[in-house]
Amino acid sequence: MDSRQLLQQYAAGQTDFKGIRIRSADLLEADLIGVNFSKAELSSGNFMLAYLTRVDFSETNLTNSRLSGANLNQAKLIRARLNNADLHGSSLQGADLRGAQLTLANLLDANLMDCDLRNANLSGANLSGACLRGANLREEGSNRSTNLRGANLHQTDLQGANLSGADLARVDLSQADLGDATLRGADLRGADLRGANLSGALLTEADLSEAILDNASLVNARLDRAKLIGTKANNSDFTSVTLADANLKHGSFIGSILIDAKLARCDASRADLTGADLQRSILSEGYFARTNLSQTNLTDAILIRAEISSANLNGAELTGATMPDGSTYRR
């Protein structure tokens, strides 16, 4: 069967093309709404600007296909092979992409709102400018998580997305919008999060070691038990953040705002917080061995039972702070 026959049969009312084999199909701007293409062989096809809403592409081979501008809203793409596919400006709102292979796919400016991307492989994919609001990328089962290694998520909109346990190690997330996103247990080691918005994000037990968070906003974010070993987060906004039991060893938080931050029991040994604003922060039972707290503002901070004996407090403002022994610091 070729593309022309396919369109003729569809026009005649047939919608079930399960297992069909058409390589390099020419279906530019074709209207194939609701068709069943599951387990089909459609690699290297041209589906640009095609109407493919609610199409079933489950386990279909769409490798190297051109799907720019295609409307794939609510399509089923479960375990579909979309490696190296061009999905520039496509619309995949509410599509089911569980376990889909999207390695090196181009998803520039694609609409992926409310998509199910659990267990999908997006390694090396270009998601720049894509919108993934409300998308589900959380770890599914115990075996695998959504793979985004080497993906480009610069300026990607991931507001409210669920990325629990996702593999985002060394991913470019600079200026990405992760506001209110769920990143519980996500692997963000070495990720580039410069200028990213993580306000209200849930990062409990996430691993942000060696990540770069300079100029990022983490207002009201939750980072309980998170790992920030060697993390660089200079001039960032951590206002009202929760970092209880977090590991901040060797981290750099120079000039950052940590007003009202909750850092109880955190390990900030050898971290550099020079010039940070820690007003009213809770540092109880924190471990600040050789931590650089010079020029910090610790006004009204709570340091009960915190280990600060070897910390550098030169030039720190401690007025009203509750000291480790429970006394209030008076100038």
Next chain:
Amino acid sequence: MVPSWLLDEVAQQLESQAERRQMHQLAFAANQNRWPEDPNLLDLYRLRDIVQDLTRSYRSFEELKQGLRRALSQAPEGKAFIPAARTFLKITRQAYQGDSSAAALPSEASLDGFNPSEPAAQRLSPFETRSSDAKSHPFPPLPYDEIAATLEQSPSATRIKKLLYAVCSGEWSNDSVVLGRFRLTNLLKQLHKMSEEEESLHSALRNVVVTLNRQMEYELVAQLIQRECHRLYAPPMEISHPENALKSSAPTSYEEELLSTGPNRGSGNGVDPVPLGFYDDDEAPEPTGVLLPMGAAANQGNHLEAENLAEASPPYASPATDPSPEPWTTPDYNPDYAPSTSAHSEPGTQEVRTLDWQALAELRVELMRYANPLRVKALMFSTLYYPFDLNAGGDWSKLQTETLGDLILRLMEQFTSHNSLDEQLKLMACQLMPSDEYGSAAGAIARALRPFYP
């Protein structure tokens, strides 16, 4: 907007003329308000693109003629360029069909504003950037030119200029035409004048940097500026104080520039620049964030300023005199960044707002939700440049280089009123196939952008 085919035709005719090189130079100068001293510079700008820009900037043929007159005044041997200017006007007149001022053929008289025998100093346009006070300077000259030359060598030269312009003028601009009107040397002079202490220089730069979306990059730019400007703050024994060096009864050429072009809060009154929520994206189309409420510049001005403002001719009219404020100055007003110069605001003047990244993200979401993202991009591309061809590989490559966010910002930069934007989108949608799909995209774009226009 001039149809693409007509622009092609005009460009073709211009290219076929013997004086095409001179016309190219003149068009460049009229467009960028600087003479292309470097002969290689012209090769970077296609004549067709320049003409397109000119027809967008100069809304009437009469304005174009004025622009050409200014360009002639910048030409090294202005008289020699007059025939080329006449031919240029004769050909580009076609692009102003329907404009009554284009009905008359350009003659010698149409260029009578230019007198080649007039001394160069008297021929300075309101935007002229040559400084002329060096010889009369009673103090050892400060190394502004050297610093400017060093900064201009930097790969971040454009960002340096943008940042300096923002600090000095109190407004952010990504518009190369606006920025092209200012010499880096004069901006440095003004910055130095505003920042008597090295520490205040740091604050002035920092105040702007913290409002940018690319703080990291601009922080480095600010550091570079500070490093280079350090020598301006050497002990008084080495260099005379800039306040003395710059005090003069006559305004500096920078002041003249600013007085001629719009809001000027910072100069002369010691007021630090007021930070706003600037949006900058170097790879993206960049909006201009104006700091002052419209009319504030006029309110704080003096007679000289008012005169200069009155003399400023379109398309460089000051916002203070421009009845249609730029659209990208309106969205998403952030009161935290409201200018502290509220005393300058006139009751009833329109508050100026800037488009921040959050507003842009919401816009993108709205467009993606209600229209096909690729069609939206293709339509925006077509409206901005030329009709997008689905079968042209080059067009696809170009579309890949600009994100939807980039195109939104460029569109808002290009169209100063919602009506004209709406019209152009609809017009272009009719030219693209299938026009109903693009018509739908046009409606979605116009609706989404409506709240951002006054």
